[in-house]
Amino acid sequence: MPPRDSIPALVLVHGLGLSGRYFVPLARRFAARGAAVLVPDLPGNARSRAAAARAPGVTQLALALAHWHRRLSLGPTLLVANSVGCQVAAAFAARNPHMVSGLVLVGPALDPGASGRRQFGQLLCDVPREPVRLLGVAASDYLVTGPLRCAASFRRALRDSAESFEANLAQVRVPTLVVRGEGDPIASRSWIRRVACLVDDGRTAEIPGAAHAAHYSAPDAMATLIQKFMANELRGPA
Template sequence: MDHRTDAGMFSRGFGPPPRGGPNAVLVHGLGLSGRYFVPLARRLAASGAAVLVPDLPGNARSRAAARRPLDVERLADALAHWHRQLSLGPSCLVANSVGCQVTAAFAARHPHLVSRMVLVGPALEPRTPGLRQFGRLLADVPREPLSLLPLAATDYLRTGLLRCAASFRAALRDAAESFEANLTHVHAPTLVIRGAGDTIAPAAWIRHVARTVGDGRTAEIPGAAHAAHYSAPDATAALIEEFTVGDPA
């Protein structure tokens, strides 16, 4: 089920209609779309969850929803507006990479919309220079499945390389100024997942993120890298389902 809201955001739906009940919202990383979350979305939906996967404004199929790249706070507010339009109720937010910064801002600014939070390879790490962050990204590329590369390249081109560069600068500013502060205002139970081969989100940073939120824990997936949700969707889904066990059905 694919649809576009009045806010101009394109999103994909899996599983039963949410109808205000428990649901999961999957938030992609910088310049990408929700397409690389589809394997995980299908596995979560197979267990009966309602799963929604939007393209954030200015990205991929939601490119026209923003005339210029939005900073992290504006992306979080746009996601909240989309969330309210769909009358979803409190959601389990699952994010990857810079999407974790958007999700942290979302949870800090709109806590009543978040039941739980799952951060997969949260980036960008504060106090790490932009060139070093970019080098970490390049080092991660050969560790990802070959099938991810054309998918990501197509999304980057659809979003636009200039927009991707502007979004990267905005994400670096957020990492330096707001990311950790937003994490301190997150009180929803939070699971921080890292692929064991992730060069972008070091293990020490993952532990720091889990300590910074109000109720955090960590997990590591062997054989996966930064996009663990794509390369190891079964293992990622199992961790999320174990984390959310006991939530109202």
């Protein structure tokens, strides 16, 4: 099926220290349905580690994403982000509303109400809940990014969470779907409800049997959720 003009392109935004590889299962689902799907690697992370001399902060990553978006001359796109990638997507959407048709925030992190130690512990709790294949992909990406750079990125993401994340969300004016896996120890139900309330037009959903990376462990369920969201909120009148 060829891409439909009424369906925006999807841009998939990975989390801290990772590459876009763990979005491949979801990307394949949408490509098979005829959608245009782009999966950038943010500078300073994994395979794009050399693109930044130091670990970029969330704002720098959002600026880099906007530069990439302009270079490709993309129209308004649907951003699908995971974990700390949700902070990047929120910063991007707040600064570039004309580039965004909608947001899907999967397991948004980091929660400003939780300490860095607590959130690191929650990340460790998530490990046994994820598919073994994902753990291999993540471990490989983290090794390429490097432990020192991952730690620096985590500190900068914590700072953005405390200072800017909620303010950026409050500036988001496009339809937003906030999703968590039922077993996600990082993004709680109360937190995703708050995220949905902060944006101008938000709603929530939960995927049974999935954890923090629900887009990887349950790509069919995630694709169905996103497709319904796009059909109901983004296509507009026929």
